[in-house]
Amino acid sequence: MPAAARFLALGQSALVLWALFALVHAWLGILNLMGPGQPFGDVLVVYPFWVERGLNEGQWVGIDTSWVYPLLALVPMLAAYAAGPEWYGVAWLVMVSSLNAAAYLALLGARPRVPGARAAIAAGWMLFLLLLGPVALGRIDAVTVALAVTAVVLVRDHPRWAGALLAAGAWVKVWPAAVLVAALIAVRRRLAVLIGALAVSLAVVAVGLALGAGGALFSAVVEQSARGLQVESPAATPWLWAAVAAPGVARVEYDPALLTFQVVGPGTDLVAALTTPALALVVIVVAVLGVVAARRGIDEALLLPVLALALVMSLVLVNKVGSPQLASWVVVPVILGLLLQGRGGDSFLVPAILALAIAGSTQLVYPVLYDRLLALDPALVLVLTVRNLLYAALWGWALVRLAGTLRLARRSNPYDARMTVEGASS
Template sequence: MAEGSVGVANETTRSRGIRRLLAGRHALWVGFVVVHVVLAWLNLVGPGYPFGDVTGVYRVWAETAQHGWLRMGIDAPWVYPILAFAPMTAALAFGAEYYGQTWLVMVTLLDAIAFSVLLGRARLSRRRRAAAWWWVGFLAVLGPIALGRIDAVTVPIAILGLLWAAGRPRVAATLLTIGAWVKVWPAALVAALVVASRRRMEVVTIAAALSVGIVAVSLLAGSGANALGFVAEQAGRGLQVEAPVAVAWLWAIVAGSKTVTIEYDRDILTFQIQGPGADAAAGLTTPVMVVAVAVVLLLGIRAARRGAPLGALLAPLALAFVVVLMLANKVGSPQFVTWLTAPVVLGIVLGGRRFTVPAVLAAAIALLTQVIYPYWYGWLLVADPAFVLVLTGKVALLVALLAWSVRAVWQAGRVRA
């Protein structure tokens, strides 16, 4: 055999060996552990104070409740639904001094449960392997924010709910409803499941009954109207600097406007846009979101009525709902990008290569998010043109992701079954 042929054969053998190694469960778990260890380390000692909400805000809320001074969401209005207090309190299990470490272990364990269900016990399929590697890579490119917010608790719950949507719709409805009472966004996945599932009445009944039960327990604890206070708290927020809508005002600052500024709101601990039209834009985001959600809902109902199977409809419909919540949002915090995880993971499991475009777009959005936060967030706060451009690119990718998902929902119902 010629020397060149031997070299090609050896390289082919090595390539097959690498692919075989990466195809195994051990490699996936090693990747999972490595990424979580690195992200935990970045949260604890990395630059940019990415863990500030957990150690500086959540811990204070949990400690004040532990001492009987103030229970957020019960004794006072709160920005989060009432069940968000459960993981925040659980992180006190080993004392306030280890609050951050306990939080990271808790989130990692939740991710590990969802990861193990994703891999399954049977022979590992190519699609599940691809979805698992995508999730690991997505966490890596998103950075420490992937673990350092309350949203990180809801992501594995949402993944489990969507993975079990077809075979166990009652369990899925329970998990997604619990997730929605920790952070509101999984309610979009409940809506997608109601539309796509043939057992939608079971989903509606469980979600409604569980929600009533949670509110009833809150009322018994003395919450009163504070049980739903998170709705008013969100409605009263201004236009946050990372919000997609805020891009126009950021470019006005870049252009030299003296009437537009970025100010810190000490009540809700965020940087917000101050300037002509900013408050009006913030007020319009909610009705725009309602209209956009209604449009996606009607498209989903059309597809379901035309016989679209759950496997073809649920993932793109869930993705469309989530992206609408991100785009028509006055807050736009970087951790919102974690919401893309569940529908994309499901889409890869069910659709394989057909979900390549949204998988790539979501990963690119995550990467641009980490470029901005936490390491160089200060440059965005002074409206540096380069970082305003990065944020603009992120918004453009979200628009492209919405266009893809809406088109996929339309195609799912294009031909009557």
């Protein structure tokens, strides 16, 4: 067997792919527990604080008080606490790695030799996690990414389960709702997706109300809207450069209530106030474009990943929050696109490459060199600017491809439709 063929066969070995999974997760675990820059701060300090406040004082966030996360985010935080406060970090890493393993198994299947395309997607996901760094496991977002990856693997064959998983993810942190909306618009079996999502949502609301949550159930939306412009957000980039050029014009300040660094300067309050309605408007417009494309009969394998990518990137780009973990969301619609479009998904290699670049540039900024960013080192501000431009490029790619579907006139031949879209956006 030629050397190239042996290498390809090795890359399709389930044993090799699981070894890759173990090595990447072990490395990320070490970085979180012992790496520089305190990347595990939220898990070791903030999450246990919320849990202990409930256990010791009876004041549960999301139930007795408003909270920045939806109610279901308490579940993984409580689960990690089951091993005791001294083992919280290790328990968190085991829990998140287990969820990722379930998603990885859904992607690879239970077989000794994995089909080439799925093997490449799995290896690419591990490379993405490696480039993103410790934040890939060290935030609540890791739970939602694992749920969402499992959902997009299952969405065509098991849409009800996909809807349930995406709804569960959205009740942990809102962003998986973007993928859920895309599925409800583009998937032919959308009723099954809706049933799964409604079942989970009604269960969460019922439990929340039974626990006395009341209005706190939906407080995450209000809490997020009260934020200023976070340092890493794309909208904050002009003020970062203004602070570099003229420190008296703009500056970086710490918000102790929200535990984030924000930019302050002329116009920042106005832009922060406008960001929330602008985000809602953009999401509505993108969703309407998706509805129009679906009504024109565009094949779901073509429409679903592009629409999901456009909606997810809208949440990332048109957002006053720019935390590094937002970069972890990007991989979900990219995996979806590579899975559904198959050979015709060669075009999804572009967002795949952009996603890897986004992950790598994000880790350059956080956690190791984050102090230099806060000190307004021009080199770090430049890296962050490039990362935000990569966000914009990925969003633009998705919008161009989505707009291309609207120019399709033929409904009966998905192959012709695909070729027309690729020609229109090339």
